[in-house]
Amino acid sequence: MKIRIPPIPPVTVVGSGPGEYFSREKNARGIKRDPAPRKLFGDAPHFDRLVRFSSAAHPHLHCVLSYKSERVPPSRKTKDQIMKMLLALLRGGLAPDKVYGLGMDHGDHDHAAVFRHLVTRDWPRFQPYYHDND
Numbered sequence: 001m002k003i004r005i006p007p008i009p010p011v012t013v014v015g016s017g018p019g020e021y022f023s024r025e026k027n028a029r030g031i032k033r034d035p036a037p038r039k040l041f042g043d044a045p046h047f048d049r050l051v052r053f054s055s056a057a058h059p060h061l062h063c064v065l066s067y068k069s070e071r072v073p074p075s076r077k078t079k080d081q082i083m084k085m086l087l088a089l090l091r092g093g094l095a096p097d098k099v100y101g102l103g104m105d106h107g108d109h110d111h112a113a114v115f116r117h118l119v120t121r122d123w124p125r126f127q128p129y130y131h132d133n134d
Contacts, residue, residue, distance in 0.1 A: 001074075002066045003086065008058055017051035018062050018113040019044025022104040035107045040083070042102030042113075050100055050115045061090065062113035073108065083110060090114045 023044045026032050051059050063086060067073050074082070083103060091099050091114065100115040 001070065001082070002064075002068075004064045004066070005061060006064070008061055017048030018060065018111070019046075019048040019102055022102065022106075022111045022113070033106055038105040040080075040103035040105050040110065040112075042100065044102060044104075047100060047102040047113060047115060054115075060113050060115045062111060063090065064109055064111055066109040068108045076105075079105075079110060083112060087112060087114065092116070 019042075021028075023037055023039075024033070025036065047060075065079070065082060065086065067079070087101055090112075094116065098116075101112060102115075103110060103112045
């Protein structure tokens with residue numbers, strides 16, 4: 001399993017939120033997603049609305065959990081447990097009801113996004129850094 005937390009460009013540059021991207025039939029390279037995206041949790045249009053109306057430059061962060069390198073892919077139950085632990089990390093100490101999450105299953109990888117500005121609009125940006133060796 002590999003975890004990647006890509007840098008997020010400011011909302012003014014991107015224009016749409018992660019919900020629209022996660023839900024698309026095609027990925028960023030224009031390749032049709034097979035299987036089609038399946039919602040794990042959250043509501044994509046609501047998440048995008050939160051992002052669009054936030055005054056923060058970086059109102060959310062997202063991560064990718066990839067299982068492509070696994071010889072035997074984990075069960076959905078195991079993937080859900082891994083996602084739950086990762087979301088606890090991404091909340092950065094905030095209670096679950098103080099953030100809004102969105103998760104999509106794309107077959108061999110899962111996408112998740114966390115919106116952390118439900119507490120206050122000027123909440124600091126949270127972008128974890130991991131060294132390649134970690």
